[in-house]
Amino acid sequence: MSSIPQQIPVPNTLDVEAVERTLAELWKQTAGYNQASDDAVLRARSADLMVFLNDESLLPETRQIISELASFHPCRALLMAGDRNAAARDIELHVSAFCASQKRSDSKNLCCEEITLTAHGPFVSELPSAAVPLLVPDLPVFLWWRGKLGAEERVFNQLCLAADRLVFDSAVSLNPPSDFVAVAQLLKRRGDEAIVLSDINWSRLTAWRTSLANFYDVEDYRAELQQITDVRICFVSETGTISVVSSQALLIAGWLASRLNWKFEGAVAMQRSPRGLAFHFKNNDRLIELSFNEVQRPAMKSGRLTQIELKTSEVPATFLVSRSEDGLHLETQPTIAERSYPSRLLPVRNQSAAQLLSCEMEILCNDKIYEEAIEVAAAMMRASRAGPPEEDPA
Amino acid sequence: MTATVNPLRAGIRLGPTAEPCVIVIFGATGDLTRRKLLPALYRLAQQHLIPAEFAVLGVARQQMSDHEYRAKMREALTEFGDEDTVDEAAWTSFAGGIFYIAGEFTDTEPYTSVRSRLKEIDEQRKTQGNRIFYLATAPEFFGLIANQLAQANLARPEGRAWARIIVEKPFGHDLESARALNAQFAAVFEEHQIYRIDHYLGKETVQNLLVFRFANSIFEPLWNYQYIDHVQITNAEAIGVEGRGAYYEGAGALRDMMQNHVFQLVSLIAMDPPVSLKSDDVREEKVRALKTVRPIPPDLVGEYAVRGQYGPGQVLGQTVDGYREEPGVDTQSSTETFAVLKIKFDNWRWANVPFYLRSGKRLQKRVTEIAIHFKEVPHRLFTDSDAPLEPNVLVIRIQPNEGITLRFGAKLPGQAMRIRWVNMDFRYGSSFGVKPPEAYERLLLDCMLGDSTLYARRDMVELGWEIVAPILDAWKTTAFDFPNYEAGSWGPPIAFEFVEREGRHWRKL
Numbered sequence: 097m098s099s100i101p102q103q104i105p106v107p108n109t110l111d112v113e114a115v116e117r118t119l120a121e122l123w124k125q126t127a128g129y130n131q132a133s134d135d136a137v138l139r140a141r142s143a144d145l146m147v148f149l150n151d152e153s154l155l156p157e158t159r160q161i162i163s164e165l166a167s168f169h170p171c172r173a174l175l176m177a178g179d180r181n182a183a184a185r186d187i188e189l190h191v192s193a194f195c196a197s198q199k200r201s202d203s204k205n206l207c208c209e210e211i212t213l214t215a216h217g218p219f220v221s222e223l224p225s226a227a228v229p230l231l232v233p234d235l236p237v238f239l240w241w242r243g244k245l246g247a248e249e250r251v252f253n254q255l256c257l258a259a260d261r262l263v264f265d266s267a268v269s270l271n272p273p274s275d276f277v278a279v280a281q282l283l284k285r286r287g288d289e290a291i292v293l294s295d296i297n298w299s300r301l302t303a304w305r306t307s308l309a310n311f312y313d314v315e316d317y318r319a320e321l322q323q324i325t326d327v328r329i330c331f332v333s334e335t336g337t338i339s340v341v342s343s344q345a346l347l348i349a350g351w352l353a354s355r356l357n358w359k360f361e362g363a364v365a366m367q368r369s370p371r372g373l374a375f376h377f378k379n380n381d382r383l384i385e386l387s388f389n390e391v392q393r394p395a396m397k398s399g400r401l402t403q404i405e406l407k408t409s410e411v412p413a414t415f416l417v418s419r420s421e422d423g424l425h426l427e428t429q430p431t432i433a434e435r436s437y438p439s440r441l442l443p444v445r446n447q448s449a450a451q452l453l454s455c456e457m458e459i460l461c462n463d464k465i466y467e468e469a470i471e472v473a474a475a476m477m478r479a480s481r482a483g484p485p486e487e488d489p490a
Numbered sequence: 491m492t493a494t495v496n497p498l499r500a501g502i503r504l505g506p507t508a509e510p511c512v513i514v515i516f517g518a519t520g521d522l523t524r525r526k527l528l529p530a531l532y533r534l535a536q537q538h539l540i541p542a543e544f545a546v547l548g549v550a551r552q553q554m555s556d557h558e559y560r561a562k563m564r565e566a567l568t569e570f571g572d573e574d575t576v577d578e579a580a581w582t583s584f585a586g587g588i589f590y591i592a593g594e595f596t597d598t599e600p601y602t603s604v605r606s607r608l609k610e611i612d613e614q615r616k617t618q619g620n621r622i623f624y625l626a627t628a629p630e631f632f633g634l635i636a637n638q639l640a641q642a643n644l645a646r647p648e649g650r651a652w653a654r655i656i657v658e659k660p661f662g663h664d665l666e667s668a669r670a671l672n673a674q675f676a677a678v679f680e681e682h683q684i685y686r687i688d689h690y691l692g693k694e695t696v697q698n699l700l701v702f703r704f705a706n707s708i709f710e711p712l713w714n715y716q717y718i719d720h721v722q723i724t725n726a727e728a729i730g731v732e733g734r735g736a737y738y739e740g741a742g743a744l745r746d747m748m749q750n751h752v753f754q755l756v757s758l759i760a761m762d763p764p765v766s767l768k769s770d771d772v773r774e775e776k777v778r779a780l781k782t783v784r785p786i787p788p789d790l791v792g793e794y795a796v797r798g799q800y801g802p803g804q805v806l807g808q809t810v811d812g813y814r815e816e817p818g819v820d821t822q823s824s825t826e827t828f829a830v831l832k833i834k835f836d837n838w839r840w841a842n843v844p845f846y847l848r849s850g851k852r853l854q855k856r857v858t859e860i861a862i863h864f865k866e867v868p869h870r871l872f873t874d875s876d877a878p879l880e881p882n883v884l885v886i887r888i889q890p891n892e893g894i895t896l897r898f899g900a901k902l903p904g905q906a907m908r909i910r911w912v913n914m915d916f917r918y919g920s921s922f923g924v925k926p927p928e929a930y931e932r933l934l935l936d937c938m939l940g941d942s943t944l945y946a947r948r949d950m951v952e953l954g955w956e957i958v959a960p961i962l963d964a965w966k967t968t969a970f971d972f973p974n975y976e977a978g979s980w981g982p983p984i985a986f987e988f989v990e991r992e993g994r995h996w997r998k999l
Contacts, residue, residue, distance in 0.1 A: 302502065305502055306502055306504055309496060312496040312498055313496055313541050314510055314541070314543055314616050315618060315650075317616075424579075428542055438614070439583065440542030441580055441582070442536060442538065442580050442583070466501075
């Protein structure tokens with residue numbers, strides 16, 4: 097990867113033509129720069145990407161992510177950094193171009209452009225009106241919200257209106273963590289305010305969901321789905337005490353329950369036990385206990401899943417997906433009537449932020465399965481907030 | 491009651507995952523298995539696209555144990571796969587599902603062993619009686635293996651299990667042998683069980699042809715005789731026969747590339763929109779297009795086809811031997827290494843629009859492309875322009891640098907009215923940085939999923955042979971003057987004269 101870290105200030109912030117002129121000039125320079133290295137420059141754009149940060153210190157890291165993303169999704173990136181609490185400062189605008197080497201196709205350097213807008217204090221509210229006119233017309237528009245959901249609500253709503261898809265990361269953007277109630281509220285928006293939502297954290301669960309789904313591609317195992325009585329979801333915790341369920345654990349629980357049509361029994365069904373937090377679901381007359389357990393894994397990030405175990409009582413059968421101690425592999429193991437069947441060990445690589453973002457930029461439509469999972473996760477969160485049921489004095 | 495669909499499968503973005511099955515590879519130690527099949531299966535497993543219950547049963551002559559075969563396949567992965575992506579623990583887990591049987595394809599015994607071994611694997615790995623038989627052998631064994639599988643009661647599965655058979659090219663040597671082979675297969679397998687592989691169809695850009703044509707409304711209205719002057723399809727290779735001289739001697743460019751790969755491209759360009767993307771709907775339209783190809787009169791073959799054979803020359807900076815100097819090749823060989831074919835369609839869409847097809851070895855560079863040449867404007871308005879008016883050309887590049895280019899005229903900035911021809915370029919690699927799957931990955935997965943859209947149907951194969959039959963017959967008896975082109979050139983002069991006499995020119999590539 098080569099890059100040209102030029103950040104050229106544009107004096108007149110709200111003049112779209114001035115920005116385009118500066119970019120055109122920059123492209124000429126970029127072409128000249130690359131001629132020296134015998135590589136031609138290929139300017140490409142397949143999307144507009146707006147990024148909002150309410151912490152300016154995230155700018156260098158975000159630029160790095162976007163330059164990696166460019167080789168998957170060449171785009172015009174509009175970075176908006178707004179610090180509401182800092183002393184008032186009007187919008188400042190810089191443009192830059194960066195190039196990603198195309199190892200795969202040919203020697204041409206794939207180059208993209210980045211426009212950075214920063215504002216402090218009350219001027220943060222003006223960022224959308226400065227940024228949106230700079231979108232390249234007729235391309236899909238993604239908004240990557242790197243702030244907390246619920247913060248900068250006016251800016252958020254204005255940018256959402258301009259975007260085709262909102263991308264956020266439930267592992268970092270929820271306050272408190274696992275606040276899927278807020279996400280469920282967003283998904284209820286209709287009409288002009290309707291939001292097509294993408295959760296980077298959902299992409300992190302693809303390997304887990306696939307591994308679980310793979311079990312039941314075997315017809316002999318599929319009947320066991322209707323017999324599940326126990327689900328145990330383990331996730332990494334720094335403290336080792338069950339205080340907050342990780343967003344990944346809640347998402348996977350919501351997904352299982354929604355896909356298998358389990359009915360959440362409400363706050364009454366929630367129980368706290370010494371080994372973790374448990375919720376009750378029902379499938380017809382069968383009771384299902386779903387428990388969350390915290391484990392400590394120094395090699396892994398807090399909140400990440402380590403194991404999912406589905407148990408049935410009749411045969412009995414266990415379907416286990418677990419992540420190795422070093423975090424490098426996922427192993428699946430079905431056991432039916434105490435006999436183990438073929439297991440599979442697959443490498444799991446922690447995908448970079450750019451790779452995860454890239455996955456979310458491949459789709460533009462609603463993800464119904466995710467939305468259904470969120471509804472259940474939000475119901476569990478509401479129950480969790482309500483606390484455990486009181487003992488019946490009778 | 492067991493659900494017929496897996497409710498956890500819905501919405502997983504990786505795409506469909508195969509059911510548990512065993513792939514039985516005949517020719518399990520051969521080049522194709524080592525280079526393509528095993529690496530593709532391993533990669534599919536790593537992408538979670540085939541289940542843990544999946545198994546491979548290799549069958550070949552060489553005596554060895556399961557363990558030795560696994561070690562051999564691990565070596566192949568190092569040699570031909572992407573070693574950086576091989577994870578040793580994951581390989582060990584995958585290799586646990588690889589088994590091997592030694593035997594002669596001509597004997598009955600190996601098939602009995604295959605049957606009993608498959609039963610064991612079904613029991614151990616829950617592969618549910620689903621099998622794919624992959625014929626990665628020399629073509630003379632195709633019919634024989636199919637028969638033996640039937641004799642061993644392996645061709646017709648029981649209950650809800652399925653059995654499919656994948657056959658590598660060449661599917662026949664001419665029309666007669668293709669029909670005979672098809673009949674042999676049809677006697678033991680249903681057509682829906684037979685998957686005739688053409689790896690060209692697994693290429694991402696070939697699949698994109700369907701999207702390009704039928705997901706965009708702007709091209710379809712122009713896609714006919716009213717706007718298109720002619721179509722050029724070039725399939726050029728810089729390599730020679732690469733040690734396959736003995737095979738190539740019996741094949742030649744027409745059989746090896748034109749009749750299968752190039753005709754697949756022709757049918758994708760010439761077909762009408764299918765009613766759906768279901769396998770048979772797509773294949774039906776492709777066949778319908780080929781059915782309207784005007785038969786080549788045996789006495790006029792020279793007007794429809796020319797051939798060539800390379801002599802010594804320089805290719806990509808290296809001096810190379812002529813075809814007749816290649817190992818395994820007759821020093822007086824009459825096999826063509828280059829062929830040009832003109833086809834015309836007797837249908838409404840393509841009336842009087844010739845398709846010029848050329849395919850050859852040891853040409854200047856490797857390139858496969860389809861060029862749609864549009865008709866010139868009806869009236870020359872820009873008579874003062876110093877550049878001659880050129881027609882618009884839409885180029886679909888299959889390899890390398892997959893992409894689409896539209897060539898059109900634009901005014902040069904300045905006081906004078908001067909026109910320059912410029913290209914509007916779309917490159918796959920630039921717009922989508924994601925690495926496309928290898929053709930064999932896609933095709934193997936499709937077969938496991940029961941999707942035969944990208945495989946050739948019986949009638950398509952026979953039609954291909956039917957179109958080239960008069961040429962093959964004529965070339966057997968007519969005189970040739972080989973070698974007639976230098977390695978590293980764009981083919982023999984007659985190939986240029988062939989299109990120039992009709993007022994057209996090959997694109998400069």
